[in-house]
Amino acid sequence: MIAVVQRVTEAHVTVDGETVGRIERGLVALVAVTKTDTPADADWLAAKLVALRVFRADGKHFEADVTQVGGAVLLVSNFTVSAKTKKGRRPSLDAAAEPAKAQELFDYLVDVVKKLNVPVATGRFGADMRVSLTNEGPATFILDTAAPE
Numbered sequence: 001m002i003a004v005v006q007r008v009t010e011a012h013v014t015v016d017g018e019t020v021g022r023i024e025r026g027l028v029a030l031v032a033v034t035k036t037d038t039p040a041d042a043d044w045l046a047a048k049l050v051a052l053r054v055f056r057a058d059g060k061h062f063e064a065d066v067t068q069v070g071g072a073v074l075l076v077s078n079f080t081v082s083a084k085t086k087k088g089r090r091p092s093l094d095a096a097a098e099p100a101k102a103q104e105l106f107d108y109l110v111d112v113v114k115k116l117n118v119p120v121a122t123g124r125f126g127a128d129m130r131v132s133l134t135n136e137g138p139a140t141f142i143l144d145t146a147a148p149e
Contacts, residue, residue, distance in 0.1 A: 011133035021121035026071030032081035033102040046112035072119035
């Protein structure tokens with residue numbers, strides 16, 4: 001799984017003019033499920049999202065995690081995050097999981113984050129979504145379960 005994560009002061013997702021997900025302070029994660037992902041990848045990503053110290057506290061820039069600031073997480077399925085762009089001019093989406101597998105693992109990720117006692121909002125899987133947010137900092141991070149540490 002690959003996630004582009006932004007620290008936000010507020011964010012929301014609309015589908016056909018209807019707000020389907022909204023958070024105040026917290027994290028927005030645009031998440032791609034790849035062909036090789038497993039539930040273990042979702043478990044790792046959920047734990048990392050909840051524990052990532054990217055919020056200001058005690059005069060330090062990266063001191064607190066989303067739970068410590070009383071924040072929430074807005075999870076948005078976004079298969080284009082898995083795009084490869086090194087070759088040619090058109091992004092290759094070959095690494096993206098098939099929709100059925102992607103939805104199953106994305107839904108699993110949502111459930112795992114909720115079980116970690118963090119308020120969660122989502123977009124609508126497979127929909128044409130509009131994501132609006134106010135990036136605080138700006139602070140943006142990429143989490144990739146396949147990337148070597």
